[in-house]
Amino acid sequence: MRVAPRACMMDNMITVERLSKKYGSKLAVDDLSFTVPDGVVTGFLGPNGSGKSTTMRCILGLDAPTTGRALFTGTDVTGAAYTSQPFAQLPNKPSVAGAILDSTWHNKARSGRNHLRALARGAGIPDTRVEECLEQVGMTDAAKDKIGGYSLGMKQRLGVAAALLGDPQHLILDEPVNGLDPEGVSWMRTTIKSLAAQGRAVLVSSHLLSEMQLTADRLVVIGRGRMIGEYTMDEFLADGTVVEAEVPDPARLLAALGPRGRGADVGKQGVVRIPLADGADEATLRGEIAAAALREGLLVTRLETKRENLEARFLAATADAQEYRTAGVDQADGSDADSGAQ
Numbered sequence: 325m326r327v328a329p330r331a332c333m334m335d336n337m338i339t340v341e342r343l344s345k346k347y348g349s350k351l352a353v354d355d356l357s358f359t360v361p362d363g364v365v366t367g368f369l370g371p372n373g374s375g376k377s378t379t380m381r382c383i384l385g386l387d388a389p390t391t392g393r394a395l396f397t398g399t400d401v402t403g404a405a406y407t408s409q410p411f412a413q414l415p416n417k418p419s420v421a422g423a424i425l426d427s428t429w430h431n432k433a434r435s436g437r438n439h440l441r442a443l444a445r446g447a448g449i450p451d452t453r454v455e456e457c458l459e460q461v462g463m464t465d466a467a468k469d470k471i472g473g474y475s476l477g478m479k480q481r482l483g484v485a486a487a488l489l490g491d492p493q494h495l496i497l498d499e500p501v502n503g504l505d506p507e508g509v510s511w512m513r514t515t516i517k518s519l520a521a522q523g524r525a526v527l528v529s530s531h532l533l534s535e536m537q538l539t540a541d542r543l544v545v546i547g548r549g550r551m552i553g554e555y556t557m558d559e560f561l562a563d564g565t566v567v568e569a570e571v572p573d574p575a576r577l578l579a580a581l582g583p584r585g586r587g588a589d590v591g592k593q594g595v596v597r598i599p600l601a602d603g604a605d606e607a608t609l610r611g612e613i614a615a616a617a618l619r620e621g622l623l624v625t626r627l628e629t630k631r632e633n634l635e636a637r638f639l640a641a642t643a644d645a646q647e648y649r650t651a652g653v654d655q656a657d658g659s660d661a662d663s664g665a666q
């Protein structure tokens with residue numbers, strides 16, 4: 325159905341500009357600006373009630389922003405380019421953006437196929453495309469059954485099929501792995517990554533942070549409606565990463581490291597802990613430590629990277645922005661060790 329070849333679609337983008345949304349006196353989204361570029365998965369993280377779903381609805385024009393805007397850039401199904409346009413003003417919307425926002429809206433009495441056909445017909449999309457999408461999400465065999473009898477995982481797959489009907493260049497997926505079993509989660513991850521790899525701009529929210537760590541390339545982190553930061557996944561995780569080196573004379577190693585050892589400390593049993601800061605590369609830092617030890621004639625008996633996982637970094641980054649807290653529950657320890665003896 326699409327006339328513009330995929331190869332021409334490498335400049336899709338959503339740009340959120342100073343977006344705010346008030347419900348009565350509640351400021352749900354407060355001056356958010358970020359981008360969702362094509363070709364990668366942008367994870368959208370924030371504690372409960374931080375404004376993720378509201379932002380996604382505003383991006384799609386389902387809620388009117390109080391101030392600010394969300395703009396789409398790409399090429400639609402007819403091959404017409406659009407630059408920095410609000411979704412509501414674009415023709416051929418199904419080819420611009422597809423979404424999973426709420427998996428509870430399905431008409432239970434309809435079959436999966438008829439549900440998709442109704443959506444497709446409303447958008448001028450042929451039934452052949454419905455069959456393609458059913459096939460893509462592995463639902464061809466179950467398509468004749470009523471949605472009321474579907475498991476949550478089947479409903480989520482149907483939601484993905486619905487989002488893909490118009491072969492959209494932008495995808496907005498709110499909690500797509502909610503309630504999925506491990507096989508379903510793994511399927512969703514592979515699907516989301518491959519949709520981004522095809523050149524689409526993909527924004528996905530999830531509270532399943534271990535999964536987000538495997539899926540997202542970039543992160544937009546918000547708290548209480550406000551921006552905490554926009555990062556690559558590596559940048560976000562690097563902040564909590566240290567390389568530990570075990571040597572017979574830690575003070576000499578520290579001195580030999582010079583400015584590179586800034587922020588380092590000597591922990592228990594004389595282990596030197598050097599932070600991976602300022603966007604430094606882990607392999608480079610490990611090489612510098614090994615070279616400094618060699619120059620000093622120090623035997624390194626252990627060189628180990630201690631990396632915080634996404635959950636620990638997320639909890640640290642949003643500590644001041646948690647609206648709902650559980651009393652008396654410790655936060656996750658969250659450190660992953662990745663060792664390599666020298």
Ligand SMILES: Nc1ncnc2c1ncn2[C@@H]1O[C@H](COP(=O)(O)OP(=O)(O)OP(=O)(O)O)[C@@H](O)[C@H]1O
Nearest residue numbers: 347350351352370371372373374375376377378379
């Ligand atoms: N239609 C609405 N009317 C009034 N308040 C609303 C409405 N929708 C959302 N809110 C409020 O706006 C704030 C942000 O809600 P939102 O659902 O966007 O957060 P979220 O980050 O998606 O949360 P969660 O992770 O729990 O799904 C919350 O305080 C919520 O109660």
